[in-house]
Each structure stands twice: as structure tokens, then as C-alpha cells.
Amino acid sequence: MQSMADISQAKRTLAGRTALVTGSTSGIGLGIARSLAAKGADVVLNGFGDAQEIEILRANLATEFGVTVGYSGTDMSEPDAIAAMFEEHFGKSEARLDILVNNAGVQHVAPIDTFPPTKWDLIIAINLSAAFHTMRLAIPLMRRGGFGRIVNIASAHGLVASPFKSAYVAAKHGLLGLTKTAALETAEEPITCNAICPGYVFTPLVEHQIEDQARAHGIPREAVIRDILLAQQPNKRFATVEEIGATTAFLCSVEAASITGVALPVDGGWTAH
Ligand code: NAD
Numbered sequence: 032m033q034s035m036a037d038i039s040q041a042k043r044t045l046a047g048r049t050a051l052v053t054g055s056t057s058g059i060g061l062g063i064a065r066s067l068a069a070k071g072a073d074v075v076l077n078g079f080g081d082a083q084e085i086e087i088l089r090a091n092l093a094t095e096f097g098v099t100v101g102y103s104g105t106d107m108s109e110p111d112a113i114a115a116m117f118e119e120h121f122g123k124s125e126a127r128l129d130i131l132v133n134n135a136g137v138q139h140v141a142p143i144d145t146f147p148p149t150k151w152d153l154i155i156a157i158n159l160s161a162a163f164h165t166m167r168l169a170i171p172l173m174r175r176g177g178f179g180r181i182v183n184i185a186s187a188h189g190l191v192a193s194p195f196k197s198a199y200v201a202a203k204h205g206l207l208g209l210t211k212t213a214a215l216e217t218a219e220e221p222i223t224c225n226a227i228c229p230g231y232v233f234t235p236l237v238e239h240q241i242e243d244q245a246r247a248h249g250i251p252r253e254a255v256i257r258d259i260l261l262a263q264q265p266n267k268r269f270a271t272v273e274e275i276g277a278t279t280a281f282l283c284s285v286e287a288a289s290i291t292g293v294a295l296p297v298d299g300g301w302t303a304h
Pocket of ligand 1 (some may be wrong): 053054055056057058059060077078079080105106107108134135136137157158184185186187228229230231232233234235236237
């Protein structure tokens with residue numbers, strides 16, 4: 032019979048792996064970092080926030096799951112800073128990078144004719160170009176380590192559009208193209224590259240959208256949630272960050288080795304329409 036220690040050890044299927052999760056100081060990224068750490072992976076967190084709060088988050092994650100947790104405050108809109116982060120955290124010859132989760136993302140909601148060009152550039156830089164910059168540096172490290180899992184957090188908006196989200200929809204559609212290209216380039220190697228396409232997940236990003244949409248449409252926030260956000264989501268509830276974390280951890284498993292190049296909706300049926 033298996034002891035409790037055996038059972039909890041068996042769950043640590045990512046022990047010995049190292050993961051970088053961009054945008055993991057909050058929301059979905061933090062949920063993903065927690066799911067990977069729970070499976071035994073060492074994690075490098077990234078994202079913005081209060082330095083003291085992030086240090087508490089980092090230390091608690093390490094203690095709770097008995098893994099090594101690092102942190103980089105790199106701005107993912109800056110290609111040179113991304114290269115410096117890789118040099119700092121993965122530059123040594125013995126360093127591993129087994130799992131890369133491109134999750135950092137921002138949103139801006141406005142019609143195309145009044146969409147600020149600076150917002151367009153920023154959204155494309157963080158939600159799309161950053162994934163290219165991390166992947167170009169991560170793939171050689173994965174080749175060297177003999178194992179790689181790239182998970183790009185796209186969106187249902189990578190598969191279908193909504194009005195007023197031109198930059199976000201364009202970036203997420205682009206991210207799916209990048210995902211498929213990387214999957215093909217690594218298909219004969221022990222590396223996979225997939226995208227997850229969440230519908231609405233309740234996080235600070237969605238909270239901001241509720242406020243923005245309420246302003247754009249001139250309606251109360253309850254109406255935004257019921258009639259706009261969840262109007263497209265047939266199961267009529269927000270997904271949780273734990274659900275996205277668990278899906279990511281599955282795609283990072285050995286058992287998911289034949290899954291590559293997919294865009295996996297986790298959207299309560301939204302894109303089944
Ligand atoms: P969030 O705002 O809660 O978290 C975003 C994270 O990205 C934070 O850690 C923030 O510090 C970080 N970040 C922002 N700009 C950054 C930058 N320039 N450099 C580094 N880090 C930066 O958002 P979320 O809702 O958790 O979204 C995470 C991802 O999931 C995004 O890519 C988003 O598009 C995607 N997504 C979210 C939903 C949803 O309903 N929440 C649905 C589909 C897809």
C-alpha cells in the first residue's frame with residue numbers, strides 16, 4: 032500500500048523542473064505559478080507590484096510547496112530587459128529552463144478610431160512580442176536540458192473578436208500563430224508549445240475591464256458582467272485561476288508529450304458558438 036508520503040511525492044510530477052511564468056505577481060499567472068510549484072517545480076516569478084508584498088508572496092510560495100522561488104521585475108515590453116532577465120536567471124551553464132509560461136498581458140478597451148497608438152504598441156509588445164523574445168531565448172535552453180514545455184496564455188479573443196479590443200484581439204490571434212510555428216519548429220524534439228484560450232476568469236484585469244466597459248457603454252457594472260462579459264460565456268460563470276493553473280500543469284506533464292500546436296479553449300463553451 033502507498034503511504035501518504037508516497038502519495039504526496041507522486042503528485043510532485045514536476046519535481047526537478049524549473050519554470051518561468053511571466054506576469055505571475057497577480058491573477059492567472061500567480062494561479063499558474065502555484066499549480067506548478069504544487070507539482071514540485073522551481074519557479075521564477077515575474078511581474079509588477081509592491082516590492083515587499085512580492086517578497087512575501089515569493090517566500091510563502093517557496094515555504095508552502097518546498098520549492099525554490101525566484102523573482103524578476105523585468106518589464107516584458109522591453110526586449111533588452113527580457114534578455115537581461117534570461118542572463119541573470121538562466122545564464123549559467125548548469126541552469127535549467129524546462130517550462131515557459133507566457134502569461135503577462137494588459138488590456139485597453141476603446142473603438143479603433145479613438146484607440147491611443149501608444150496603447151496599441153504596448154499591448155502588442157507585452158501580449159505578443161514578449162512571447163517571441165522569451166521563446167527565442169528559452170528554446171535553446173530546453174534543447175540543452177532535453178525537455179521543454181511552452182504554454183502561451185492567449186484568450187478566447189485569440190479565436191474570436193469582440194468590439195473595442197482591437198489591439199488585444201490582434202495580439203492574441205498573433206500569439207496563436209506564434210504558438211503553432213514554434214510547435215512545428217520543435218515537433219521532433221522533446222519540446223511542446225501550446226496555447227490556452229481562457230474565457231473570462233475573475234482577476235484584477237477583468238475588474239478593470241468591468242470599469243472600462245461600464246464607462247464605454249454608460250451602464251452599471253452588474254449589467255456589464257451579465258449582459259456583456261458573460262453574455263458570450265454559455266456556462267455563465269467566471270473560470271477560476273486554479274482551473275487555468277491545472278490546465279497549464281497538465282500541458283507541462285510528461286503525459287502531454289503528443290499535444291503540441293493546439294489552442295485549448297477553457298471558456299465555458301464561448302467558442303463553441
Ligand atoms: P492581471 O492584471 O491580474 O495580471 C497581469 C500580470 O501581468 C500581473 O502580474 C502584472 O504585474 C503583469 N504585467 C503587466 N504588465 C507587465 C509588464 N509590462 N511586464 C511584466 N509583467 C507585467 O491579469 P490576468 O487577468 O491574470 O491576465 C493574465 C493573462 O491571461 C493575460 O495575458 C490575459 O490577457 C490573459 N487572459 C485573461 C482573462 C481573464 O478573464 N482574466 C481571459 C483570457 C485571457
